Amino acid sequence: MSEPWANFSSNLKLACSTHRSVSDLCRTIGINRQQFNRYLNAGTLPSAHNLLTIAAAFGLEPADFDLPPRVFRSKLGERRRHADLTGPLADAFPGDLHALEPYLGFYQAWHTSLSWPGRIVCACAHLRENGGRVLVSSLERIEDAENGIVQRSRYVGLAAYRHERIFLTELTRGDAPTFGQTILMPFETYQRRYLRGITMGISWRANNLPYATRTVWHYLGKRVNKRSLVSRCGIYAPNSATLPPAVLSFLTEAQPVAAAPVQAPRPDRRAPP
Numbered sequence: 159m160s161e162p163w164a165n166f167s168s169n170l171k172l173a174c175s176t177h178r179s180v181s182d183l184c185r186t187i188g189i190n191r192q193q194f195n196r197y198l199n200a201g202t203l204p205s206a207h208n209l210l211t212i213a214a215a216f217g218l219e220p221a222d223f224d225l226p227p228r229v230f231r232s233k234l235g236e237r238r239r240h241a242d243l244t245g246p247l248a249d250a251f252p253g254d255l256h257a258l259e260p261y262l263g264f265y266q267a268w269h270t271s272l273s274w275p276g277r278i279v280c281a282c283a284h285l286r287e288n289g290g291r292v293l294v295s296s297l298e299r300i301e302d303a304e305n306g307i308v309q310r311s312r313y314v315g316l317a318a319y320r321h322e323r324i325f326l327t328e329l330t331r332g333d334a335p336t337f338g339q340t341i342l343m344p345f346e347t348y349q350r351r352y353l354r355g356i357t358m359g360i361s362w363r364a365n366n367l368p369y370a371t372r373t374v375w376h377y378l379g380k381r382v383n384k385r386s387l388v389s390r391c392g393i394y395a396p397n398s399a400t401l402p403p404a405v406l407s408f409l410t411e412a413q414p415v416a417a418a419p420v421q422a423p424r425p426d427r428r429a430p431p
Contacts, residue, residue, distance in 0.1 A: 166223045167200035169230040173216045173223075174198070176234070187215050235290050252292040253318040253325075260350055261285055261324060263380040264387060267296060268405045269357055269373040274302070277393045278401065278409055283375065285317055292317040294326050299391040313338065324353065342375055345404070351377050352404050374405045 177183045180198070184191045189208060196202040197212075204212060209220045222233055252258050262285050271277040283296035298311040315328030326340040342355035358370040378387070394400055396410055 165226060165230070166203060167198060168227050169223045169225065169234075170212070171198055172227065172231060173218075173234055176216075183215065187211050250320075251316045251318045252287075252290075253320050255287065255290065255292065255319075258285075258292050258317060258319045258324070259287070261353075261377070262287060262292070264378045264382045264384075265353075265375040266378060266387065266390060267373060267375045268401070268409060270371045270409050271393060272369055272371055274300075274393050276396070278396060278398075278405075279393055280391050280400075282387045282391055292319075294328060296328065297388065297391065299388060300393055302393070324355075340373060342373070345408075352402075353377070354408050372409050372411075374408050376402060376405065 174180050174183060180194065181191055184194050189204075189211065193202075197204055203209075206220075209223070213220045213222065216234065218234065222230060225233065265283040265285070267281045267283045269279055269281070271279045279298065279300065281296055281298040283294060285292055285294050287293075294313075294315050294317050296313045298309065300307070300309040300311075302309075311330065313328040313330055315326055318325040318327075322343060324342040326342070328338050328340070330336050330338070336359065338357060338359035340355060340357045342353040344350055345352050345354055353375040355373050355375075356370055357373045358368070390400070396406060
């Protein structure tokens with residue numbers, strides 16, 4: 159078996175892993191699944207026509223599939239980034255991947271509550287690199303036994319880096335998704351353990367009011383006990399011993415205007431009452 163043949167099979171498998179399913183890809187490009195399997199198993203090389211069709215489906219040139227797998231992976235990722243995000247923000251995410259790399263990992267994220275006045279919400283978040291972009295995912299888990307509320311809120315988005323600041327744009331998961339934005343920066347120039355900033359957006363409730371709240375992200379590292387991380391999520395009184403001093407001092411320095419008590423389970427950070 160020639161080296162290009164071997165490269166083609168492994169590169170095709172890598173490209174297919176970025177698609178929802180091989181069956182869906184075959185239906186889209188009009189190639190029989192059984193025939194396509196022979197390409198994947200290094201048993202047959204596609205005709206020039208089929209190779210052009212397959213390459214076009216991934217935004218690549220036919221010759222790209224003969225590249226060494228490491229080179230092909232890089233080129234595939236670059237093509238996916240251009241396909242996924244074009245226009246004026248094409249170069250904004252992540253902006254400066256090298257500068258963002260020290261911030262990758264898990265965080266405990268604290269912010270002053272909008273739905274529970276006088277309380278502080280603890281959430282958890284994760285920054286990770288994927289295909290040259292930095293993805294952010296975060297989770298809020300709040301249980302309010304007094305009001306009979308159990309709330310789970312998830313957010314996913316992208317991170318960008320500009321001028322020593324991290325810009326996060328997230329989308330809520332669920333039937334009524336909405337965007338939220340967070341801007342973070344270190345307390346000091348070379349300190350990354352705590353990031354301070356602000357989270358803002360527009361409520362998706364009936365009043366559609368804009369909101370903003372202070373936030374502090376506490377960096378915990380690239381490997382954590384995820385169960386322990388999630389277990390710390392919830393709402394806390396300002397006098398709780400659980401609150402790190404750096405978090406408490408920044409969040410209580412200037413309290414936001416109190417909101418009305420929460421009436422129903424809603425994402426606290428993105429949708430104040």
